[in-house]
Amino acid sequence: MNRLLVYWNKQIVGTLSRHTRGRVQFQYSEDWFEKIGRSISVSLPCLKEKHSPGVSTAFFENLLPESDARSILAFNRRFDKKDTFAFLECFGEDCAGALSIIPEEEEPDFTPGKYENIDSALNDALSKIQTDPKKHQLYPEMKNARLSIAGAQDKLPVYIEGDNFYLPLNSGSATTHIIKPASPYYPNIQRNEAFCMDLAFCVGLKVPSSRLIKIGGHEIFVIERYDRKKVNNNIIRVHQEDFCQAMGVPVNRKYQENGGPGFAQCRELVDEYLSDQGFDIRRTLVLIMVFNYLIGNHDAHGKNFSIIHEQEIEMAPFYDLVSTQVYPNLEAKFAMAIGQTFRYDRIKEHSFIAFARDLKIRPRKLGELMGGMVESVSNAYGSTLSNHEKEYGPSTIYQDLSNVIQANIKHLEILIDSAWAK
DSSP states (O other), rough: OOEEEEETEEEEEEEEEEGGGGGGEEEEEHHHHHHEEEEEEEEOOOOOOOOOOHHHHHHHHSSBOHHHHHHHHHHHSOOOOOHHHHHHHHHHSSSSEEEEETTSSSSOOSOOOOEEEOOHHHHHHHHHHHOOOTOOOOOHSSSSOOOOOBBSSSSSSEEEEETEEEEEETTOOOOOOOEOOOOOOTTHHHHHHHHHHHHHHHHHHOOEEEEEEETEEEEEHHHHHETEEEETTTTEEOEEEHHHHHTTGGGGEEEEEEEEOOOHHHHHHHHHGGGGGGGHHHHHHHHHHHHHHHTTTTOOOGGEEEEEESSSEOOOOOOOOOOOOSTTOOEEEEEETTTTTGGEEEEEEEHHHHHHHHHTTTTTHHHHHHHHHHHHHHHHHHHHHHHHHHHHHHHHHHHHHHHHHHHHHHHHHHHHHHOOOO
């Protein structure tokens, strides 16, 4: 096995060949280059020549799971967990965005609507995770899954119809949602994320629809895939890439301190590819920074921001909004520095002045945007918490979230007054 075919929906966009140490090298097909000419990534422009193994591997490796799920999947299939080619060969049939990656000798089946019900298997897997979380992960437990979803958190892409869950049986059947189980290590993280996503919606941030549901005795977080849409009862893949992919940054460098993107690099990216959206896109980056500060999300790195490739390139909805601050054992450092400051307890007025320079926004305008988001969160978080308790029942996480948000609101109000007092 030396090549994999990369499909954009039903068309071959290019090939992946195996390079040394499990890395991959991508090349656009001649037919795609001559007739279509679209790029799968801003880091992989549509050229005749092969792209380098470094930038090719950076893009495609960012489609893969990380941490325990990656190790278990590799062990089960008997290949090295660092072998990107082998991962894509086994699990590339349904990836983030519009790409399907299929071995060259296989004939893809693009017939839509072929799924298998996994309700029973899913309930069993959740029970195993609850009993022995070190041994079991949701994604690896679904042994017939030929799909991939990026990230370190345990999750599984599924197709949902009514109250039932399905996995695709072929290349033509896409998933519609991502589900995340409760975690034994971070209590009530599923409620944490559901609340933070709802709060983001309430204050005007663009987020996918999400909710909590019960499977047997298990509560899971369910979020709609923004990179899928329904057209004439068929699920169509919408192409997207995260900021690490767009910048050619390997997955092991997703954090700014490890060489990953910071807000200045994010601003440069959107300035170049979303410049037609003018100030609105910089405003959006400011608002998500402030929102993450207020909820205590210290883990918003380059893979938590994405762009969508349709007729025009546009900013994707926000996702993976979770308060990490409610868990005292987690790092109290931001994945992206505010100015040059990573540590939450060292954020001062100078941090935001430097942040304004990074985003090329006037400091006073930054103060206005920050003040507006603080006011919006102040007005919305109490009722959002109350609505969650009514819909899903009481939980200690709600008081923890309230305490974190109240403290962060107070701290940020002081900093805003100090930095921009008249």
